[in-house]
Amino acid sequence: MASAQGSHIEVTSPVPRELWWELARRDRDVLVTQTPTWLDCLCDAWPLEDVSRHYRFASGAELVVPMVRRRSWPGRLLTEESWPGWGVGGAVVPDGAPDVDQARLVFDDLASRPALRVAVRFSPRGPSVWDASVPEGFASVERTTYLLDLAGGFEEAWTRGFHSSVRQGARRAERSQATFEVDRTGRFVPQFQQLYEESLVRWAEQQHEPLALARWRRLREEPPRLVAAVAERFGADCAIWLASHEGRPAAAIVVLRHGTHAKYWRGAMDRSLAAPVHANHMLHRLAIQDACAAGCLLYDMGDARPGSTLARFKESFGARPVFSPAYYRERLPLTAADRYLREAVKRLIGFRNA
Template sequence: MNAPAELLIHTAAGPAHVTTPAPRDIWWDLVERDPDSHVTQTPTWLACLCASGPYGDASRLYTFGDGSRILLPLVRRLRHPPRLGAEESWPAGWGIGGPVAPGGIGPQQARVLFDDLADRPVLRVGVRFRPGDTGTWERAAPAGFRPEPHMTQVVDLDGGFDTVWRRRFHTRVRRDVRRAENSSLQVEVDRTGRLVPAFQYLYDQSIERWAGQQHEPLALARWRRRREFPGERLAVVAAQFGADCAIWMAWRSGEPVASIVVLRHGPHAKFWRAAMNRELAHPVRATPLLNRLAIEEACEKGCRFYDMGESTPDSSLAHFKAGFGAVAHSSPRYSRERLPVSAAERGLRRVVKRVIRFQDA
């Protein structure tokens, strides 16, 4: 980690001191005191990015005149000249970033962050904000920052597992879980990374299934999915999180059937990844059983939320998560680009999808 730089910035909303990269002890202190901080806002998550991708720490600690502090998790993309690079919180596929602030964020402070990011000498700056912060940032966003809608689905664990099971799980999900419990499935949970190869085996099978569902050439699907989630990434996350990374695995006659990965920090549990052999898993409803067990454990550990991640509205995945009582929350991304690179990329993807008759699952 580079020695932190101390900067005094002057913005239209006022001055602030910036320390970058942010000192880890202060970052952890702010995370621990902010009850709304997510798993993906921790220094551990930053370490996962930097260890498994071409990223460097660009986090920024803002200190204001009244002594209040705001921590912005941020990475810069390496291997590019700064003017052609990006600073993001976080890059696509890495989930929710955004500021950590135990005392909340006022409109003036929000504008200072936006003004500072607008001055960054890079091609693109982007921040994905967590649910609940939307109004503050929407009002503070200056011209030039484009909002991009995202939705994340979260199960409220208030009341404990009995309440979640009886009042939030859909009848269909409870029925599926009972079916799985009466099957010949064996379930284990690994917190050491030992089951990473088994998960990857199932994930490779899932890629083939997704390609068929989306009418996507298998070679393209493998390239795209492995670029989004390379094989070593789960091993890195398991090593960084240790016991707070749980790989739940369902077996049948010695064969891996389905698996989910759940991360935990403080009151937040995050359902991060899933994979399965559908021919073996679906008839016995293995995945609902794994989520039921993970949610029960999250309740036992005192978690308040089970974050099931992002979904496309009205998709089959969104309906699956809603069956566990997951409620959709807005979690927008705001970005500023000096050149319209993202628009060009989106246009190219639309053309390719039309050519191959791609169907969103």
């Protein structure tokens, strides 16, 4: 455990787990991806290590910023992230939001890290004080998350949130020959992986992307072992909802839960089996109903590009777009170089956004 102390702030890294969990219990808005369990899942899937940071201010207020970095890389070649590429990270803030001075001290500490790149993405439900405190030297990447408010319960979501086409689709699914199951032990991980591979082939065709490139990119961005790690570490808080048709897996979604926050994390399907029976409408209806029964106040449907097919699908359940930018400081223009290379490859292969 490393600790640094100054006249205004004390920083401890990595954060002792008992302390992190204690502060998370006192933050009623903490997200699934802000928990130590999520960090452990990331470290299971990639060669990452915990460099989370605990801040204690002169007033006695404290907060935690989850953070990881690659293992065994020289310090000045590292990236430290919270964690723009793996969901929403940002500050776990018990007992209310920090003030502007405290937020600025956190940014100043992150800016002083020796890594080539330091990035943080704050909760879309988090206080705007972070946006007001970003110092010079930090750039931002726009992100949009889609959130469904469950405060009114399932009947409210069903009648006022769900579009009529979703309600109609769910009713047709009920009358179909499809079966719908949920498992919280990881038993459906193989079926999900099978459906994900089939989805990958479909996505590659839609985007005019060579399948080999799509597989390499997905493997780099999300190793298959990540799903198994999530199912194992979250246990009963990881629900895999599976639709089957004609005795074969048709569609599946993975929903994680922490406190009053439910998160739709991953989905995959065999379109030829899922579409005729409206499997995805029914899977989300069941997952949302289950979240309401468990006392959840929010169903987080994740990121999507506004105006895209995926965004419209999420909006059809009543989810609303919330802007959630990621902030980063770089000593070399890594993000710009990555963006340039991606765009060059897209132009070369004639990539089409879905």
